[in-house]
Amino acid sequence: MNDNLDYNSEFISQLAEASPTPGGGGAAGMAGMLAAALARMVAGLSLGRRKYEAHHPELGEILKQAEQIQADFEQSIQDDAHVYKRVITVLSHQNDKNEKATTQAIEDALIGAAQVPLGVIQLSGQLVELAERLIEIGLEHARADAAAAIFLAQGVCRTSLINIKANMREVTDAKLKTSWVNKATRIVKKVNETADRVEEKLSAELSMPRSDSRQKRRRRKRS
Numbered sequence: 001m002n003d004n005l006d007y008n009s010e011f012i013s014q015l016a017e018a019s020p021t022p023g024g025g026g027a028a029g030m031a032g033m034l035a036a037a038l039a040r041m042v043a044g045l046s047l048g049r050r051k052y053e054a055h056h057p058e059l060g061e062i063l064k065q066a067e068q069i070q071a072d073f074e075q076s077i078q079d080d081a082h083v084y085k086r087v088i089t090v091l092s093h094q095n096d097k098n099e100k101a102t103t104q105a106i107e108d109a110l111i112g113a114a115q116v117p118l119g120v121i122q123l124s125g126q127l128v129e130l131a132e133r134l135i136e137i138g139l140e141h142a143r144a145d146a147a148a149a150i151f152l153a154q155g156v157c158r159t160s161l162i163n164i165k166a167n168m169r170e171v172t173d174a175k176l177k178t179s180w181v182n183k184a185t186r187i188v189k190k191v192n193e194t195a196d197r198v199e200e201k202l203s204a205e206l207s208m209p210r211s212d213s214r215q216k217r218r219r220r221k222r223s
Contacts, residue, residue, distance in 0.1 A: 011077075020088065025080035028120055028159040029073050032127070035152035036070035039131050042146045046138040055137040062130050069127050076120050083113045087167075107171055114167035117160035118180055124153040124160070125187040128194050135198060144206070147198050154195045157188045 011030060015022050043063035046052045052059065087109040093102055131149040138146060161184050168177045 021081040021084050022077065023080075023084065024159055025084070025117055025120070025163055026077045028117065028156045028163070029077035029080060031152050031159075032073035032076070032120060032124060032156045033070050035124070035131070035149040035156065036066050036073055036127055038145050038149040038152070039066040039127060039134060040070065042131075042134045042138045042142040042149075045142050046134070049139060052137065052139065058133075058137065062134060066127065066130055069123050069130075072123050073120070076116055076123070079119075080113075080116045083109070083116055087113050107173070110167050110171050111173075111176070114164045114171070114180060117163040117167075118184055120160045121157050121164075121184045121187050124157045125191055128153050128191050132194055132198060135202070143202060147202055150191075150195050150198055154191050157191045161185065161188050 011022065011026075015027060040063055043059050043066060047056055047059050047063065087106075090102070090105045090109045093105075128150050131146045131153070134146040134149075135143050161181075164180060164184050168180060171177050
C-alpha cells in the first residue's frame with residue numbers, strides 16, 4: 001500500500017487553469033482511467049482468492065481488457081487536447097481569403113473533435129460490461145468498488161455525449177452528425193440502464209444484515 005499518493009496533481013492544476021485545454025474531455029478521460037483502475041483492482045483482488053478459482057481465467061481476461069481500456073482512456077486525454085487546439089487554430093483563420101477551404105477545415109476539425117468523445121463513450125460501454133460481470137463473479141467485498149467503476153463510467157458517457165453534440169453542432173454533414181449522435185446515445189442509454197440495475201440490486205442486498213444476505217444467496221444457489 002502506497003501512503004504517498006500523487007493524485008495526479010499536475011493534471012488537476014492544469015485543469016483548473018483559465019485555459020481551454022485540458023477541459024471537459026480531458027476530465028472525462030481521467031475519470032475513465034479511474035473507473036478502469038477500479039475494475040483492475042477488483043479483478044486483481046479476486047484472482048488472489050481460492051474461492052473464485054473457477055472464474056480465474058475470465059477474471060484474468062477482464063484484468064487484461066481493463067488495463068488496455070485504462071491506457072486508451074489515458075491516450076484520449078492527449079487526443080482531446082490535440083484536436084481542440086486544432087479547432088482553435090482553424091477558427092482563428094476564419095477571415096482568410098479562401099473562404100471555402102477555411103469552412104471545410106473548420107468542419108474537419110469539429111468532426112475530429114467529436115470523434116474523440118465518441119471513442120471515449122465506446123470505451124466506457126466496454127468497461128461497464130466488464131464491471132457488471134465483476135459484480136457477479138468477483139470478490140464479494142469489492143462489489144461496491146465495481147459499482148463505483150460503473151457510476152464513474154456513466155458520468156464519462158454523459159459528459160462525452162454533450163461534447164459530441166457541442167462539436168457536431170456546426171457540422172453540415174447531417175448524415176454523419178445523426179449517425180454519431182445516435183450511436184453515442186444508444187451506448188449511453190445502455191450504460192444508464194446498467195447503472196440503474198446495479199444500484200437497485202446492490203442497494204437491496206447491502207441494506208440487509210449480512211446473515212440474511214448469505215441465506216438469500218444460498219436459496220438462489222439451491223433453486
